[in-house]
Amino acid sequence: MRADAVRNLDAVLHTGARLLADDPATSIATIAAQAGVDRRTVYRRFPTRDALLSAVYVAKLDASEKVLDEARLTEAPVVVALHRYVESIIPVSRQWPLHLRRLIRQDPEAAERADAQTGRLRDFLARAVDEGLIRADLPDGWALATLGRLVDNAAHDFADLAPGRAADVVVSTFLDGVGKR
The missing domain is CATH 1.10.10 (Arc Repressor Mutant, subunit A)
Structure with missing residues (x-):
């Protein structure tokens, strides 16, 4: 091309x-x-607009896949991998602001890829539970949903935060919460 x-x-x-x-x-x-x-x-x-939308989703999935690979979720220490993931996924979220939830009705093949990526994150968070970094008594899916919301907030509601600083805030909030005990 x-x-x-x-x-x-x-x-x-x-x-x-x-x-x-x-x-x-x-x-x-x-x-x-x-x-x-x-x-x-x-x-x-x-x-068609749907063809364009599918191409946008595929581009977002490609970028997300690269982030997951480079974060080394299965090899790196959990905190390091988590920070790498968050710092890199925030720019992806900013660059490709469409939510993958809409993808399911748009492109079943891409939806399958999104599910596989979610599975990788779910496995990573299970590892964090096993290593004692995340509470084991949380409802199923709570940690994944919370991480997703924190990343989304950092990417879109606090767009002025640089990815590194945003990752610091997200990881700290995710692992330590916001309250003082």
Whole structure:
């Protein structure tokens, strides 16, 4: 693919992610205009908004997969792996703001990938429980949901925090809470 075509595709995917996160009914023409490309360019690559949405989800899944791999969830010490994961997933969440929950009805194959990624995180958090870093008496899925909400808050509600600082806050809050005892 030519360099300008790569740039155009990247602009369309990122613009589409941002606009579709705000309004799922955003038109291809609006996305093209915001991305600075002709709508025919977008339609050649993505004949429907659903095709574009699927491509955005796949791009987010690819980026998330890379984060999971680089965090070394099964090899690195839990706190180190957790920090690596959070510090790297926050920019992914900012760059690809669409929630994967919408993916299930959009693309079953991509939904399967998202489930596999969630499974990797669930296994990692089970390891954290086994090592005594997370309470074992929490309801099933509580730690995973809490981590997800903390990452989402850091990525979107505190967008001015640099990823490293945001990861410090998220990891500290996740492992230690916010209260003083």
